[in-house]
Amino acid sequence: MREASDPGERESLLLRETEGELEMALVVPAEAANDHDNWLQLAEGVSHFVYVANRARQELPATQLELELQAEVDKFVLLVLEHVPWHPGEALTVHSRLYERVRFLHEPGTELGERYRTANDLAARFVRRLMGYGHVTTHATLRRFYRAGQSEKIRLVAA
Numbered sequence: 001m002r003e004a005s006d007p008g009e010r011e012s013l014l015l016r017e018t019e020g021e022l023e024m025a026l027v028v029p030a031e032a033a034n035d036h037d038n039w040l041q042l043a044e045g046v047s048h049f050v051y052v053a054n055r056a057r058q059e060l061p062a063t064q065l066e067l068e069l070q071a072e073v074d075k076f077v078l079l080v081l082e083h084v085p086w087h088p089g090e091a092l093t094v095h096s097r098l099y100e101r102v103r104f105l106h107e108p109g110t111e112l113g114e115r116y117r118t119a120n121d122l123a124a125r126f127v128r129r130l131m132g133y134g135h136v137t138t139h140a141t142l143r144r145f146y147r148a149g150q151s152e153k154i155r156l157v158a159a
Contacts, residue, residue, distance in 0.1 A: 010105075011045035013052065022056045024049060043078055047071040051146075065115050066150040072098070072123030077142065081130070091131050099124030126157045 014025040026045045029038045048067050055062040076098055080091045099120055106113035126145070130138050145156050 011041040013045060013048045015052065022052075024052060040075055043075050044071040047074040060149065063150045065119060066153060068115060068119035069122050069150075069153055070146065072119050073126060073142075073145065076123070076127045081138065081142075088131070095124065095127060095131070099127075122154065122157045 009027075009029055011026070011028045014027060016023045026049045028042050028045050048071055051067060051070050052062055076094060079094045079098075102120060104113060104116055104120075106116060108114070108117065130141060133141065141156070145153060148156060
């Protein structure tokens with residue numbers, strides 16, 4: 001992990017594959033620990049890093065939509081579901097903050113804009129359903145979701 005050189009820069013995962021080896025570097029904003037948005041960027045970047053490393057280890061592909069969707073779910077898990085038992089009111093507040101009261105950096109109709117909006121919508125629907133499950137079912141569902149590829153993740157959202 002290294003810090004971004006320009007203030008205001010977003011997190012990014014840099015990948016390079018050479019001779020069958022995957023090199024990865026996570027670039028995060030310099031103020032990642034001091035600001036809520038920067039903390040969420042750090043969480044998203046770590047989610048991307050771990051997910052790509054896991055998929056590469058298993059020699060499985062990962063799409064950009066899949067990475068964004070997983071990161072959106074992971075942020076909710078970090079903020080709410082790591083606390084057992086979680087509080088329904090807190091879960092609703094976090095759900096609203098992460099998925100409803102959001103501002104996108106990329107315009108609707110652009111490739112990036114549509115990817116982020118789709119990931120946000122799918123994650124919102126998925127975690128809303130998780131909020132109604134008990135802890136055992138929630139954890140089992142999250143494990144299944146994490147192991148799934150993009151198509152299966154979307155099917156799990158729609159289930």
